[in-house]
Amino acid sequence: MSLTRYLPILDWGSRYSRETAANDALAAVIVTIMLIPQSLAYAMLAGLPPEVGLYASIAPLALYAVFGTSRALAVGPVAVVSLMTAAAVGELAAQGTPEYWAAAIALALMSGLMLTAMGLLKLGFLANFLSHPVISGFITASGLIIAASQLKHVLGVPASGHNLLELLGSLAEHLPDANPVTAIIGVSAAAFLFWARKRLKPTLIARGVAPKLADALAKAGPVAAVAATTLATWALGLDGMGVAIVGAIPQGLPPLTLPSLDVELWGSLAVSALLISVVGFVESVSVAQTLAAKRRQRIAPDQELIGLGAANIGAAFTGGYPVTGGFARSVVNFDAGAETPAAGAFTAVGILLAALLLTPLLHFLPVATLAATIIVAVLSLVDLGALRRVWRWSRTDFAAQLATILLTLGAGVEAGIIAGVALSILLHLYRTSTPHVAVLGQVPGTEHFRNVARHEVATSPAVRMMRIDESLYFPNARFLEDCILDAVAADPALRHVVLVCTAVNAIDASALESLEAIDHRLRDGGVSLHLAEVKGPVMDRLERAGFTAHLSGEVFLTQFDAFRALAPAVAEAALAAPRRDTRRDPSRGCPPGPERPAAAAPAE
Amino acid sequence: MSLTRYLPILDWGSRYSRETAANDALAAVIVTIMLIPQSLAYAMLAGLPPEVGLYASIAPLALYAVFGTSRALAVGPVAVVSLMTAAAVGELAAQGTPEYWAAAIALALMSGLMLTAMGLLKLGFLANFLSHPVISGFITASGLIIAASQLKHVLGVPASGHNLLELLGSLAEHLPDANPVTAIIGVSAAAFLFWARKRLKPTLIARGVAPKLADALAKAGPVAAVAATTLATWALGLDGMGVAIVGAIPQGLPPLTLPSLDVELWGSLAVSALLISVVGFVESVSVAQTLAAKRRQRIAPDQELIGLGAANIGAAFTGGYPVTGGFARSVVNFDAGAETPAAGAFTAVGILLAALLLTPLLHFLPVATLAATIIVAVLSLVDLGALRRVWRWSRTDFAAQLATILLTLGAGVEAGIIAGVALSILLHLYRTSTPHVAVLGQVPGTEHFRNVARHEVATSPAVRMMRIDESLYFPNARFLEDCILDAVAADPALRHVVLVCTAVNAIDASALESLEAIDHRLRDGGVSLHLAEVKGPVMDRLERAGFTAHLSGEVFLTQFDAFRALAPAVAEAALAAPRRDTRRDPSRGCPPGPERPAAAAPAE
Structure with missing residues (x-):
């Protein structure tokens, strides 16, 4: 009983049938195709070599399949956690150095241990302190920063900055130096991906393609963009014309890595690891709950912490970096018919095969294409309408959300999320301190x-x-x-x-x-x-x-x-x-009747 | 109307009569006599020269009389704020140096400005975050630390330490070096003060002294101890036998001081100033509310912040250090018949006369007597029974209180109070995160x-x-x-x-x-x-x-x-x-009846 609780695989594994395996395997093939460009792109966003994205999509998926409770969650590198990793590790080492990668590995181990500890100690309620407006504001602001940070790759210009304004200013300044060929590849890839996301499916259906196939083809947009631009770069020798390419990706199994146990390094990463753990958990558990409810299944949040913890510990020992459950790919996994976490394990096998066999094909993949993939993916996370909705609902929630967005954009991801949490707690305490x-x-x-x-x-x-x-x-x-x-x-x-x-x-x-x-x-x-x-x-x-x-x-x-x-x-x-x-003032619209207290308005 | 709100003196001052003045003056004489030894002793506790205690009891009292709303509050140096001042300033300078005094003056100015700003911005609710168990635990722990820190003066030994254990260990180590004459003075003064506090009044009443006079005489115990030990030291030349004495106290008006505006100094004192402001305000407002209610009067908490802020700004410009409303002396003021804040202004005149005329008489006052005064005063603040009461009421409140006490004793006053506030907020959020x-x-x-x-x-x-x-x-x-x-x-x-x-x-x-x-x-x-x-x-x-x-x-x-x-x-x-x-289980003792929901037990 208790063993099944901590090893959910014993539960669903004991009833695993050949039919379920077939469904899981089909979903895994589709997710693998989607995950290859995503994992390369998010590794780049985290400031890591592209193969690290593949490594982070193998052991973590297999371990989540053993310890996780969601039937459809697809674990791996995600945009917001990659940005947070870059912010945390970028404080300590320069991108491209072995120290940078080592710090990312240590961050994965710390995050894994924190998640596991939170799961064992049943501290999942800590995630509650991230209110919906704060998390939504944070994700919106992160999406804007990520998109801005990738524009330089799309245009082929050098640009940098510590916040959104600096980034955009630097971009504008360097715009005249843009590499025209890179810009053509980047902008057309982005345009195609936007079009594919919005219009490809209805267009295909209108031309008589079966809806299910049309949906799958639309989801394969990034793969098509990768294939087309890689082929073009190789065939036309565009890398000789200044187009940055991914280059040689080591071919083979993920390395076995021993994470650093340096006390000073751990000290400097502790706050970041905690924030990454909590943000990753909140993102992941929301997706998992949404998908589980569709089949009237349940997930166990405290065991989810252990599952994500195991995934991150696995990432740390196989050259990866912090991972969590991704929204888009979990939905794809679910829609493709994944029935058990085994689909994740099968995806791990698919990515492993890609790491063993496909990496030479990705040599000529333009960095601009990966950047376009990221931009299109993260802009779907940007939800500025939430500001209006939250404003209409509650001024205090709006204040917390706005503070989170402005601080994330202006002072960085960690300052933004800490300010949002602190402000929402303070405003709540203030509100209950003057009850009606x-x-x-x-x-x-x-x-x-x-x-x-x-x-x-x-x-x-x-x-x-x-x-x-x-x-x-x-x-x-x-x-x-x-x-x-x-x-x-x-x-x-x-x-x-x-x-x-x-x-x-x-x-x-x-x-x-x-x-x-x-x-x-x-x-x-x-x-x-x-x-x-x-x-x-x-x-x-x-x-x-x-x-x-x-x-x-x-x-x-x-x-x-x-x-x-x-x-x-x-x-x-x-x-x-x-x-x-x-009633003294019937125009107030509060219906009479003893069952409904008329004067229970909260002070807010 | 608005002017009266910010200057309460305009309200009571316009109806001030000769009879009221006589009552206020009588109360002021009694409070002055009580305040002289207290202000010297608390200045010593704060690590400052004794005359600073007198300076902090002149301008602040006069300013509170103008801006304060309590009719009976007696402002001046108090034990807990003196300890917090010593802890904050001791980080930055050595006791006895001009820098130490300058930092204490800057602390008074910052605390005054913070209190005034909180008052003008109506931020008095911030004081609510100090829950009763936390503030009571903090005062108990502070009382224990203060008492332990004064034992060395009572025994005439050198001893030091950053927390209670270190202090007691150091005391035990140096005990053989105790100066016997100092110890005799200190221990007998402490014994007399304890006896005077507990038994003098009933003894006098039993011997036919009128209760009111007996009460006044009992309250004058510290003055008697000061007079007797000073006389003995002077007459017997005890200072030549190793008894530490107060020594020369400058005679004259308080100096006009210009507080330092050094940014770095302000930065290092900011958290301390905030904590001192909030703790001082909470202590003061509780006393003021208790006394006001006895006469069915009201105080205005936001205006109280302005009153205490003005008092601290006054302290900063006249060589003082942070002050607030004191419990014991406010009760004395009230019992002695003070009717308006003018009593405080009269007390200020009394202390001013003492600073001008009396200081030579205090030359031979033994430090051990002042230490004994402090110990007897603070031990009345120690309330270990509160732990048992709070434990019986609520486990979460108890946890916050215990954490406050242990951290205050073990890691210092600021760590203790911050931990207490953070823990009580976290436990509250945890409790409401799993409602019934x-x-x-x-x-x-x-x-x-x-x-x-x-x-x-x-x-x-x-x-x-x-x-x-x-x-x-x-x-x-x-x-x-x-x-x-x-x-x-x-x-x-x-x-x-x-x-x-x-x-x-x-x-x-x-x-x-x-x-x-x-x-x-x-x-x-x-x-x-x-x-x-x-x-x-x-x-x-x-x-x-x-x-x-x-x-x-x-x-x-x-x-x-x-x-x-x-x-x-x-x-x-x-x-x-x-x-x-x-009812399924009538033994639970929950009476039936539709008006009382049976199942509204909070999770805690």
């Missing part, structure tokens, strides 16, 4: 209590019924004190404050002390504090802590009980009054 | 729905009613997905999921996307998602965002409406059934 508070009165003819600001309700000058719409905990403990003591200080006729606790799911030690302080201070001022509608478990705790024993007032089961006990004349008169629509 | 979820069923004979795990209720295999007891936001967005999709994957008969939103006060953008993802994935699996009892404002937003228009299911006003629509036969049969006690 309603003063309640009795709706005539009922035992219901509603907000006095929204309804014409019965109240008593000696009794204040207050409902706090939030659990009581340290960020709002002081607010609670201020709010209640202000109310009392402003009203000398007051004798009783009733705290209505319908929305209080928890009370922490800070809030308990605040309640005690409120009670003491109210008592000093001649006012009693009462509670009403306290939830069972919260009540148990208040009793255990001795709070209720020393309370100046009473604990009432319902709001009406409290009001009837403290202001009997008003309560009975209101109960006897005819029931009617009490 | 109840599966509901219909209570027979009613339209009420309760937790199936706690009650014998009517359910339908095709309909799952789930209630989430938390606002939906990014830390629990993924949990929500996991939880609902797991439930559906485990149950092939399921056709409808109803999300009961009674406890959902807010939905952020992450949770909205999760809801959309859940809806899409459920639809892919042939299941509809419905909502019930959505609060008005949340519903408005869901409609504006277009969520409800695309929802696979419906939005129901009540839980019963949903169940009756989706499982009409079960719902009608349950409604027609006789009403009865449905």
Whole structure:
């Protein structure tokens, strides 16, 4: 049981049939064809030799097949993680040096160990701290940076920069030096790929090609671009005309590499490794969940961490670099009929064969084609419309998203994601630190209590019924004190404050002390504090802590009980009054009815 | 109106009478007598010359009287802030050097500017992030460190250390070198002060002294200790026998000092200044609130920030160091009848006279006496019982408190408080990331729905009613997905999921996307998602965002409406059934009744 949990292969492997194998193998062939140019291109994006992309697509896939729980996830190099790798390793070594590659390998090992540890310790919830707006803003900004960074390869100009503005400025400056042949290859490859992505499938279908085949052909666009430009470069000798080519790729098995255990290196990479692990996990698990739900399957997030961890450890020992589950290729894998993680293992075999046999064919592959592949792939990740959608939904979410985008573009990927996480946590704490508070009165003819600001309700000058719409905990403990003591200080006729606790799911030690302080201070001022509608478990705790024993007032089961006990004349008169629509401002569009509290608007 | 808000003196000053002045002056005399030894002792604790304590008790008090809102708060040097000053400044300069004093002055200016800025920007809520268990743990640990650090003065031994263990170890090592005369003075002063604090008042009352006078005499214990030991040292020439004395204290007005504006110095002090500001503010505002409530007055926390900010800026320009409102002396001020902040201004005059006239009398004051004063004062801050109380209330609060204490003792005040704040935020986020979820069923004979795990209720295999007891936001967005999709994957008969939103006060953008993802994935699996009892404002937003228009299911006003629509036969049969006690386990002590949800236990 426990072994199956940590080795999901034992579960699906025990029922593996020849038919399933055939389906998995077909999907693997399609994914392999798609993955070859992608892995070369993303390795280049990470600042690594192209063969490293192939190496990162062999052992990691096989290991994920053993430890992963998603039936359709296709693991390997992905754009955002490649960019983050380049940013992290670029701080420590120059691209093209052995130290650079060694640092990328160490990063993969660290990320693998962190993911595995998070999985074993069930720390998958850490990924929750990346809110959707932050992750979406981060991916959008990363896509823009990646696209800008690849433009130089497309145009054949030298350009560099640490942020988007510097990159674009440097590009503009060097534009006159562009190599025309490279630019023709790069721009036409990009144009073809955009066209293939948007229009090829409908065009083929319109010409009578079966939809399934049309879809497969459209997905093979990058392979066609690679083949065509490689052939053209070889046939026309374009490399002699200044077109940068991939060149000699070592032919053979991935090397066995022993990652560096240098303490200083690990220290400088630790934060990057953590961010890469969390971002990679969030990306991967979203894809895996989406695909699993389509077949009413489930993935186990904590075991996914172990699967991705194993994949990255595998990458570290076979000359690779950090990997995770990719969106586009997982969808292709799923659509092509992959039924089990074995499809990933078969893909690993396909890439292994490519590394053994195909690399000489890629000698004349223009770098501009790979750059075009990357640009087209990442621009589909850019979602500027999300800014508008998030703005309309919530200003605080928008602030976190905008900060993430601007800092990622202006100060780098790590600054961007850290700022986004910190800001979303701070804004959340700020919001819950000033919860909505309603003063309640009795709706005539009922035992219901509603907000006095929204309804014409019965109240008593000696009794204040207050409902706090939030659990009581340290960020709002002081607010609670201020709010209640202000109310009392402003009203000398007051004798009783009733705290209505319908929305209080928890009370922490800070809030308990605040309640005690409120009670003491109210008592000093001649006012009693009462509670009403306290939830069972919260009540148990208040009793255990001795709070209720020393309370100046009473604990009432319902709001009406409290009001009837403290202001009997008003309560009975209101109960006897005819029931009617009490809304003060019907134009607000909040339908009446006791089931829907009218005044529960969060402060935001 | 706005001017009165920022200058509260205009409010109370306009109604200031001769009678009030007499009361304020009396209180000021008593506080001055108490403050003289305290200010000398806390300056020593901060590593500064004793006269700096007097300087910090003049201008700051006068400025707080102009800008502060508390009628009884007595501002000046306090123990914890003095310790934090020593820790911050000790990193940058050696005690006794002009650089050390200059850094303390710069720290006061930075803290003053930060407090004022927080007040003007209404950032007082930042203080909320210091939860009660963290601040109480921090003060307890600080008290232990302060007491340990003063033992060397009491015993007349050299000892040093960066944390409690080192301090105690060093003390034990040097114990044989103790100066016996110093030890006699120090230990007997400490013993007398402990006795005076605990027993002097009842002893005096028992001997027929009026209670009010007895109280005043007991409070004057430190002054008596100072007078007696100073006299003894002078008369017996104890300073010639190795007893360290305060020595020459410059006589005169506080110097006008121009704080350093060195960028590097400010950079190294920034975090310390922020922590000192927040800790000082939290301490001060708690005292001020407690005292204000006793007279049914209110303080304005944001204006308090400005008041404390002005006091610290004043300290910086008159040779002082960071100050805040002190607990013991504010209580004395209040009990002595202070009616307005003018009492603080009168105290400032008293201390000014002391600085002008009294300092020669303090020449022979033994350092051991000041150390004994500090030890007795701070040990009253140590509250180890809080650990037990917090443990009984909540394990997460306890973890934050214990971490604060251990890190403050072992790694220093700043590490301790930062760890405490970070841990309490993380634990809160962790707790809300896995909210309580109840599966509901219909209570027979009613339209009420309760937790199936706690009650014998009517359910339908095709309909799952789930209630989430938390606002939906990014830390629990993924949990929500996991939880609902797991439930559906485990149950092939399921056709409808109803999300009961009674406890959902807010939905952020992450949770909205999760809801959309859940809806899409459920639809892919042939299941509809419905909502019930959505609060008005949340519903408005869901409609504006277009969520409800695309929802696979419906939005129901009540839980019963949903169940009756989706499982009409079960719902009608349950409604027609006789009403009865449905609790599965009555021993749990949770009283029945529709007003109190039985299953709202927080996960913690």
